[in-house]
Amino acid sequence: MCGICFSLRWGDADNEQFEDLSRKLQVANAARGPDAQGLHKAYVKPAVDPSSHLVLEFYASELRLRGEGAVVQPHEKDDDVLCWNGEIFDGMDISPEENDGARLFEQLRRLDTPGQIRDLFASIEGPYAFVYYQASSQRLFFARDPLGRRSLLIHKPSPASPYFLLASVSAGADPRYEFDELSTEHIYCLDIHRITRADELILEIPAMARRASSTDPSKPFAEPSKVNPSMPSPEESPSVTALDQKRHAPCAEHTPSIGRKGHARLAVLFSGGIDSTVITFLAHRYIPLDEPIDLLNVAFENPRKVKMQAEGNLGGVSKKQRKARERAAKRTDEATCTSYDVPDRVTGLQEVEELRRLCPERIWNFVEINVPYEESQSARPTIESLMWPARTVMDMSLALALYFASQGAGQVRNSPGAEPISYASTARVLLNGLGSDELLGGYGRHRTAYNTGGWQSVIEELQLEIDRIPTRNLGRDDRVISSHGKETRHPFLSLVVLDFLARLPVNQKMDPRSEVGLGDKMLLRLAARKLGLVEASQRKKRAMQFGSHSARMDGERRGDMLLE
Numbered sequence: 041m042c043g044i045c046f047s048l049r050w051g052d053a054d055n056e057q058f059e060d061l062s063r064k065l066q067v068a069n070a071a072r073g074p075d076a077q078g079l080h081k082a083y084v085k086p087a088v089d090p091s092s093h094l095v096l097e098f099y100a101s102e103l104r105l106r107g108e109g110a111v112v113q114p115h116e117k118d119d120d121v122l123c124w125n126g127e128i129f130d131g132m133d134i135s136p137e138e139n140d141g142a143r144l145f146e147q148l149r150r151l152d153t154p155g156q157i158r159d160l161f162a163s164i165e166g167p168y169a170f171v172y173y174q175a176s177s178q179r180l181f182f183a184r185d186p187l188g189r190r191s192l193l194i195h196k197p198s199p200a201s202p203y204f205l206l207a208s209v210s211a212g213a214d215p216r217y218e219f220d221e222l223s224t225e226h227i228y229c230l231d232i233h234r235i236t237r238a239d240e241l242i243l244e245i246p247a248m249a250r251r252a253s254s255t256d257p258s259k260p261f262a263e264p265s266k267v268n269p270s271m272p273s274p275e276e277s278p279s280v281t282a283l284d285q286k287r288h289a290p291c292a293e294h295t296p297s298i299g300r301k302g303h304a305r306l307a308v309l310f311s312g313g314i315d316s317t318v319i320t321f322l323a324h325r326y327i328p329l330d331e332p333i334d335l336l337n338v339a340f341e342n343p344r345k346v347k348m349q350a351e352g353n354l355g356g357v358s359k360k361q362r363k364a365r366e367r368a369a370k371r372t373d374e375a376t377c378t379s380y381d382v383p384d385r386v387t388g389l390q391e392v393e394e395l396r397r398l399c400p401e402r403i404w405n406f407v408e409i410n411v412p413y414e415e416s417q418s419a420r421p422t423i424e425s426l427m428w429p430a431r432t433v434m435d436m437s438l439a440l441a442l443y444f445a446s447q448g449a450g451q452v453r454n455s456p457g458a459e460p461i462s463y464a465s466t467a468r469v470l471l472n473g474l475g476s477d478e479l480l481g482g483y484g485r486h487r488t489a490y491n492t493g494g495w496q497s498v499i500e501e502l503q504l505e506i507d508r509i510p511t512r513n514l515g516r517d518d519r520v521i522s523s524h525g526k527e528t529r530h531p532f533l534s535l536v537v538l539d540f541l542a543r544l545p546v547n548q549k550m551d552p553r554s555e556v557g558l559g560d561k562m563l564l565r566l567a568a569r570k571l572g573l574v575e576a577s578q579r580k581k582r583a584m585q586f587g588s589h590s591a592r593m594d595g596e597r598r599g600d601m602l603l604e
């Protein structure tokens with residue numbers, strides 16, 4: 041993942057305090073791009089007040105994943121500057137030798153008007169955040185992709201902190217800034233030369249709608265599609281065949297060409313649930329067979345759970361899970377079964393066996409990432425800083441799981457039950473199954489909606505899910521995962537897949553009248569069966585923080601409470 045850090049301030053402002061802050065932010069953003077870091081400064085004299093000047097600082101770090109040559113960011117030519125954190129998967133032909141950021145910069149430099157720039161972004165698909173400075177017009181453009189798959193934080197000037205900042209990640213809580221996540225609803229465009237001392241506090245950032253006309257088919261990626269509002273008609277049958285044809289795995293297709301054979305270039309955040317298993321199986325079809333794929337499976341030593349286990353209370357574990365747990369325990373060593381035998385470990389171990397049966401030619405590295413309590417506690421301040429401005433108890437339990445899973449340091453076994461060998465995943469691209477519950481009706485709340493308001497309520501709930509994806513967790517997840525110099529990709533959240541699923545009549549996606557593990561995400565379950573993933577197709581939904589035991593380590597604090 042690349043890191044972006046941009047600042048704008050008056051040249052005669054107190055520089056010492058600012059420089060310290062700027063350095064701190066640059067260090068935080070350097071971790072996202074270990075391959076190269078660069079800084080470019082520009083000075084602008086505002087038209088109305090030529091006696092003073094504004095300083096623009098563009099800092100970017102590069103995690104190079106595409107193209108053959110070295111890439112140093114920011115991209116820069118004739119005073120035009122681009123900081124790019126993203127991937128272009130669709131809408132622009134990019135050959136394997138080319139770098140997408142470099143190509144995008146070339147294209148941007150050919151454009152003149154804000155409308156043209158907006159239209160270019162409306163025609164490309166992929167996760168991104170960018171800052172682009174057009175020197176000829178002295179305009180600054182910045183935005184995130186319409187689903188917010190990459191983070192960009194904004195600090196607007198205030199009397200106490202009279203500078204403007206944009207950054208992929210902050211340096212944690214600091215009285216010198218007030219960062220918010222940048223909204224994904226617009227492409228922003230700031231006329232730098234028009235800034236005056238009087239509006240030193242740029243409170244309103246001029247924003248363009250993401251598309252000029254809602255009917256222009258050449259701009260398919262301006263916004264996420266709307267959920268099909270039509271009420272179900274009983275004769276419709278599930279669209280499994282169509283879904284199978286649509287399965288579009290751009291995320292795996294564009295794995296970095298850098299790296300050695302024999303080393304995994306791709307890893308999956310793998311719980312053994314249906315979402316992570318389906319994307320793993322599809323990725324397998326795109327990755328050369330002689331390359332291993334790393335399945336990252338995280339488990340936390342959770343003193344509360346360990347205590348409950350010792351006291352005989354298995355914390356709501358069903359009979360079936362208990363049986364599975366006993367089976368898994370036979371295969372694992374003593375230490376693992378007391379502390380790390382969490383629900384996601386059990387299903388992960390079961391599922392990797394199904395994958396091995398279906399795809400025996402592949403080396404599947406099932407990476408057991410075991411996090412001792414002490415270690416998770418001492419990482420908390422780092423994680424709290426990375427996820428800022430997200431700061432609830434639930435943010436922390438999810439971020440903990442993602443932080444350690446994506447770090448990829450754990451152990452593998454040559455065969456089930458064999459002695460563990462320590463292993464560090466070097467894959468720079470991590471697939472993440474997030475999004476399928478939102479698009480296909482996988483949450484309990486979709487069933488509740490049906491029970492209270494019928495199909496109409498389910499349709500409304502599914503629309504709400506799409507509307508709030510950008511603000512829910514993607515920015516936070518990106519900030520946490522990228523701190524290891526890796527990037528996460530969400531195959532379910534490709535705008536192409538989203539468009540296909542959103543348009544399907546609701547009853548082809550789910551059936552809230554059928555039981556849990558069947559009616560929720562019904563279409564995906566059918567697709568999984570069709571692929572041969574019979575065991576995965578039946579697994580019930582389990583939230584990552586409970587499956588890995590990263591939640592509620594010390595007590596029962598409500599998830600929406602702020603961290604102390």
Ligand SMILES: NC(=O)CC[C@H](N)C(=O)O
Nearest residue numbers: 041042103105106125126
């Ligand atoms: N890390 C990133 O955001 C990657 C940027 C760009 N796609 C590259 O490969 O260089």
